[in-house]
Amino acid sequence: MSELSRRNFLKNGLLAGTVMLSPAALLNTKLSAQTGGKKEKVRLAVVGAGSRGQYLMQCVLALQEHENMELVAICDVYEPSIQSALLLAPGVKVFRDYRALLEMKDLDGIIVATPLHEHAAPTIDALNNGIHVFCEKAMALTLEDTYAMAEAHLRTGNVLQIGHQRLFDPRFLKGMNYVHSGEIGKVTQMRAFWHRHNNWRRPVPSDQPELERFINWRLYRDYSLGLMTELASHHIQVANWVKKALPKVVRGAGSISYWKDGREVEDNVALIYSYEDGTQFIYDSMIQNRKYGLEIQVLGDKGTLELENNRKFYEEPPVPPKPPGIVQLIQDLESNVFGKIPLGSSSWEPELAIQERGYPILANNPRPDWWPAWEWRDGSLEQVIGFADAIREGKAIPGMFEQCYYGSIWTILGQMAIDSGQAVTMPDKYLI
Amino acid sequence: MRDIIISGKRIKTELYFLLIVWGVANLINAFAIWKYETSWVEMITFQPLILMLTFFFYLLTVVIRVFISLVSFLVSRVKPKNT
Numbered sequence: 001m002s003e004l005s006r007r008n009f010l011k012n013g014l015l016a017g018t019v020m021l022s023p024a025a026l027l028n029t030k031l032s033a034q035t036g037g038k039k040e041k042v043r044l045a046v047v048g049a050g051s052r053g054q055y056l057m058q059c060v061l062a063l064q065e066h067e068n069m070e071l072v073a074i075c076d077v078y079e080p081s082i083q084s085a086l087l088l089a090p091g092v093k094v095f096r097d098y099r100a101l102l103e104m105k106d107l108d109g110i111i112v113a114t115p116l117h118e119h120a121a122p123t124i125d126a127l128n129n130g131i132h133v134f135c136e137k138a139m140a141l142t143l144e145d146t147y148a149m150a151e152a153h154l155r156t157g158n159v160l161q162i163g164h165q166r167l168f169d170p171r172f173l174k175g176m177n178y179v180h181s182g183e184i185g186k187v188t189q190m191r192a193f194w195h196r197h198n199n200w201r202r203p204v205p206s207d208q209p210e211l212e213r214f215i216n217w218r219l220y221r222d223y224s225l226g227l228m229t230e231l232a233s234h235h236i237q238v239a240n241w242v243k244k245a246l247p248k249v250v251r252g253a254g255s256i257s258y259w260k261d262g263r264e265v266e267d268n269v270a271l272i273y274s275y276e277d278g279t280q281f282i283y284d285s286m287i288q289n290r291k292y293g294l295e296i297q298v299l300g301d302k303g304t305l306e307l308e309n310n311r312k313f314y315e316e317p318p319v320p321p322k323p324p325g326i327v328q329l330i331q332d333l334e335s336n337v338f339g340k341i342p343l344g345s346s347s348w349e350p351e352l353a354i355q356e357r358g359y360p361i362l363a364n365n366p367r368p369d370w371w372p373a374w375e376w377r378d379g380s381l382e383q384v385i386g387f388a389d390a391i392r393e394g395k396a397i398p399g400m401f402e403q404c405y406y407g408s409i410w411t412i413l414g415q416m417a418i419d420s421g422q423a424v425t426m427p428d429k430y431l432i
Numbered sequence: 433m434r435d436i437i438i439s440g441k442r443i444k445t446e447l448y449f450l451l452i453v454w455g456v457a458n459l460i461n462a463f464a465i466w467k468y469e470t471s472w473v474e475m476i477t478f479q480p481l482i483l484m485l486t487f488f489f490y491l492l493t494v495v496i497r498v499f500i501s502l503v504s505f506l507v508s509r510v511k512p513k514n515t
C-alpha cells in the first residue's frame with residue numbers, strides 16, 4: 001500500500017488509540033449502570049473449545065443474562081475438549097467442522113480460539129459468510145495469513161476483533177491516559193518481559209503419543225512461533241499503543257537454552273524494537289526463571305508506569321506539604337541529638353533503583369454485583385462485551401483492528417529477526 | 433493536718449515565671465518560622481503546642497529552682513555557725 005495510506009494510518013489509525021479510549025472506557029461506565037435485557041440478543045459460537053476457548057465460553061455464559069448474548073454452539077476436533085466444554089454448557093450444539101458451523105442459521109459471531117495456525121481459515125471463511133469474528137491473538141502464523149485476514153475484514157466490513165484484552169483493561173486504559181496526556185513526559189524507552197518457570201508442555205495421553213504435536217502445538221514451528229506469538233504479541237501491541245506509532249526496525253536473538261526436549265521454538269528470546277523518534281522497546285521472555293514475572297514498563301522523563309502491576313512513579317515525586325516550623329525544629333533537634341553522626345560521606349554512590357512504592361494507576365476498579373469472581377479482571381470479559389456491542393453496531397471500535405493487526409505483524413517480524421540475526425523492517429505490502 | 437499556705441507573693445512570682453517561659457516558647461516558634469520559612473500564621477495556630485512547651489519549660493524551671501534551693505539549704509547546714 002502507498003506511503004499515503006501508511007501516513008493515513010499513522011495519523012488516523014494508531015492515533016485512534018486516544019479515540020479508542022473512549023468506547024472502552026464508556027463500556028465500563030455502561031457496565032456500572034447496567035440494567036440488562038435491553039440490548040438485542042447476540043448469538044455466538046466458540047471454535048476451538050480448548051483451554052482459552054473454555055475460558056471465553058465461561059465469559060459468554062456469565063454475560064448471557066446481563067448483556068443479552070447466547071452461546072449457541074461449539075466446534076472442536078478433539079473429543080476430550082468437546083466433553084469438558086459440554087460440562088460448562090450442556091445444551092449447546094456441537095460441530096466437528098467449522099464449515100458446518102458457519103452454515104448455522106442466526107449465528108451472529110464466532111470466537112476463534114484454535115491453535116495459531118488454525119486461526120486464518122475459520123476467520124476468513126466466517127467473514128466471507130457474513131459472520132463477525134473474535135479471534136484470539138496473535139492473528140496468524142505467517143505474514144501472508146495475517147494480511148489475508150485483514151483483507152477479508154476490510155473487504156467485507158464485518159467485525160474482526162483480536163483477543164488483546166489489555167485494550168479493554170481499565171488499568172491499561174487509565175495508564176494510556178497518563179501517557180498520552182503527557183503526565184509521565186516524553187517516553188523514550190519501554191521495557192517488557194514475560195518470565196515463567198515451566199516447560200510449557202501439556203500432558204499427552206500415554207496411549208496416543210501421536211497427539212504430541214496436536215496438543216503441544218505451541219512448541220512446534222509448524223503451528224506457533226512460541227514465546228513470540230503466545231506471549232510477546234500482547235506487549236508489542238501495548239508498546240505500539242503507547243507510542244501511537246509503529247516500530248521502524250526490530251533486532252533480536254533467541255535460543256533453546258534450557259528445555260532441550262525436542263521442541264522447535266525458543267525458550268529464551270531478547271529483542272529490541274526501534275521507533276522512528278529514537279524510542280527503544282526492549283523485550284525479553286524466558287521460561288526457566290519466574291522471579292520477575294511479567295511487566296511492561298513505560299519510561300518517560302517525568303515518570304514511569306508499570307502497567308501490569310498497576311503502579312506509577314514520578315521522577316520528582318510530589319513534595320508533601322512542609323510540616324510547621326516548630327515541628328521541623330523539634331524534629332531537627334531530635335535527629336541531631338539521637339541521629340547518627342556520619343564520619344565522612346562517600347564521593348561515589350551506586351545508582352541503585354529508586355526504592356519507592358509509587359501510586360496505583362487505577363485506585364479501584366469497581367464491577368457490577370453480578371461480575372463473576374473467577375474473572376482475572378484483565379479486560380477479558382469486557383472484550384467479549386465489546387465484541388457483542390460491535391456486532392450490534394455492525395462495526396468495530398475505530399482504530400482497534402489496526403492496533404492488533406500491526407501488533408501481530410511486528411510479532412512475526414520479531415521472530416524473523418531472531419531467525420535471521422538481521423535487522424528486520426516491515427515490507428510495505430503489509431500496510432493496510 | 434497542716435494547711436499549706438501559698439502567699440500572694442509566691443503566686444505572683446510563679447505567674448512571672450510562666451509569662452517568661454511562654455515568651456521564650458513564642459520566640460522559639462518565631463525563630464523556627466523564620467528558619468524554615470513557614471507561615472507566620474503558625475504564631476497563632478500553633479499556640480496549643482506553644483502552651484505545651486510553656487508548661488514543659490515551666491516544669492523545668494521548677495525542677496531547677498528546687499534543685500538550687502536544695503543545694504543552698506545543704507550548704508547552709510554544712511557551714512559552721514558563727515556563735
Ligand SMILES: NC(=O)c1ccc[n+]([C@@H]2O[C@H](COP(=O)([O-])OP(=O)(O)OC[C@H]3O[C@@H](n4cnc5c(N)ncnc54)[C@H](O)[C@@H]3O)[C@@H](O)[C@H]2O)c1
Binds near residue numbers: 047078165
Ligand atoms: N488472550 C490470551 O490471554 C490468551 C490466553 C491463552 C491462549 N490464547 C490463545 O488462544 C488460542 C488457543 O489456545 P489454548 O491454550 O486454548 O489452546 P488449546 O490447545 O488448549 O485449545 C485449542 C483447541 O482447538 C481445537 N482445535 C484444533 N484445531 C481445530 C479446528 N480445526 N477446528 C476446531 N477446533 C480445533 C483443539 O482440539 C483444542 O481443543 C491460541 O491462539 C492462544 O494464543 C490467548
